[in-house]
Amino acid sequence: MTWYAVEALDDALDATKSLLTPLDARQWLKLALVVFFLGSGGGGGPSAGAGGSTGTPADGPGTTPGHGVEFDVPAALGDVLPILLGAIAVALVVGLLYVLVGAVMEFVFVESLRRQRVRIRSYADQHLGRALRLFVFRVALGLLVAVPAVALVVGAVGLATGGLDVSLGLLVVLIPLLALLGFLVAAVDAFTVSFVVPVMILKNVGVLAGWRRFWPTLTREWKQYGVYALVRFVLALGVGLIASVVGGVVGALLVAPVAVVGVVAVPALGGVGAVLSNPVALAVAGLLALAYFALLTAALAVVFVPIQTYLRYHALLVLGDTDADFDLIPDLRRKIRETG
Template sequence: MFAIDDLSDAIDVTREFFTPIDRGQWLRLAVVVLFVSSFGAGGPAFGGGGGNAGVVTDDPVQDDAPTGIESDVPTSQLLLWGLIALGIFLVLWLGYEFLSAVMTFVFLESLRSGEVHIRRYFGANTGRGLWLFLFRIGLGLLVLLLLGVPILLIVLLATGGQGALTVGSVLAFIPYAIVVGLLYGISMQFTAAFVAPIMLLEDRGVLDAWGRFWATFRSNWTEYVVYLLLVWILQLVIASAVWIVAGIAAIVLAIPFVLVIALLVIALGPLGVLLSIPVGLLGAVFGLLLLGAVWAPIASYFQYYALLVLGDTDDELDLIPDQRVAAREGTAEWRDRPDEDDPTTRPDEFDDETGWDEDRSQDDPDDERDWGSSSGWDDETDNGDETDNGDEDGSWR
């Protein structure tokens, strides 16, 4: 089964991608992973907390409460600042989601080419990222609608005296919410793992790519079910270990920043508090980069695994054919595989030891190389019928 066999192949491909270690490339990939990995704000989150304000009760303590406190609260200003804060949050969240959508294709391009170029790949995939961003927002709004409407109905019926807010109604809503959330999670994961590569490979829109993937999924649904189960299990096991390691590393990294902040506050007082803000922000940036660097090989492995499964179930959707062949044939690093269109890199025409074409005719009139007196043509030969190669092993230079 491809979904099982590709687990080991993904390890080989990931190892080749990260070796030899390039610190600059690893750092750039860490930045990309911060946007595409699930440890960040990977999906829409909407908080809905409501208090008892405005609910009329017969509690004598509340009825006898001083009314002067209510008049001292600037309700309009609080509402205004609350809306401003909400607007800033939405703008920042939408900006992050857009960057995350474009970075998905930057990540795929990097894995396919073996080189991480953020600005180059970002500019080339802005349009695809926009369509993916809109699809994710639309899917999130649909899920919000599917979950929000039943909750609103239950609350309205309960506050209207219909007695709908019971244990039975809550227990009936929980499995429904679990199913909706599960379908949403699978859709988001399949979109990033399989649909986005199809968008990149065949230059399709997100809905068109989903239709293309759906045909492959229906023909190989058992492969994708096994893939999904294995990914969930592996992510649970690996994430537990990684978060422990990352937590220890974060504590070690935070120690010097905490010491600097403490010294600034003790020595400079209020001015030290202000100066500690950029120090704290710098520490947070280093912490995020550390998290991205630790998670970069893991995120790459899971994406490579998905690409291998996709290519095995449909040859036309293979985004990494060279990496696949290199991993399964045990050949040289796939980034160094010869280009068949380049005559200087064809293995049957270019010799690695001598550096010259073994099969090239020595009588080529266009060859202007100076062979010299010791290793050129034999002066004693007649009409060039015999040659002196100059080396006992028969190789000429």
């Protein structure tokens, strides 16, 4: 029996070469911009806890008269808290915008591989409606994990501080369930972008209709897609190793000027304690950190253009092999296999 995911390994390499060679710096940079947004964005929320005592009221600046509740929050944290909440709100908005643009770029990327020509604005306009549906779908998937995760964190904090009556056994059960849910959501998202997005493009349908079209193929060829998942897992290990090495080198190069600024600025501002107690300094440090990670991601996107291209061509080849009606690259497939 022919395993399409294994057979497509060499073909995906040939397809990648056909797109990226001869080297076109402008097209490469366009693809790097697309790859920059291909990852799924995620947002995290803070957890806060308040401690209380049930003893007799005590006099002092940290006590609310008549209630006997002692607040242990330092005054410095109270000053910084609005800045932190503002930063969290900004991060959430930026994260959602990143996911939105990423949904658009999923279609731009597949269309670029299909036509072997990168036209970001044209393809984005062409598939904007479907990209918005994909965005809503991915946000809904994220909420399936985020809501119970937040509940778990709140329950754990409440149990640790005594502020909530939460069963430890319930938390222990929720942890593996949340891990399983996260795995399932990640798998659904991966299959959506790898296989359902091409179906959406070919059949001019939304994400749910795309899943309905793809589902019979997935269930009929479940062995093929099981092998595909195993192959992609191995490829992911290799990509992760490359990302660690390249990311470490690029990150070290980019962090050097930031470190120099920190070495000069921190003593000038009065030391680490003074910086941590200064909301403006904290905000600037947060912006510098955000700029650093943005530059790091952009640099890695340039490096990972051929890797992302290879992985997506591999998925397109498997999809077309399992169902000819969903073949997005029939001419390229024929050319590769005839010359190979």
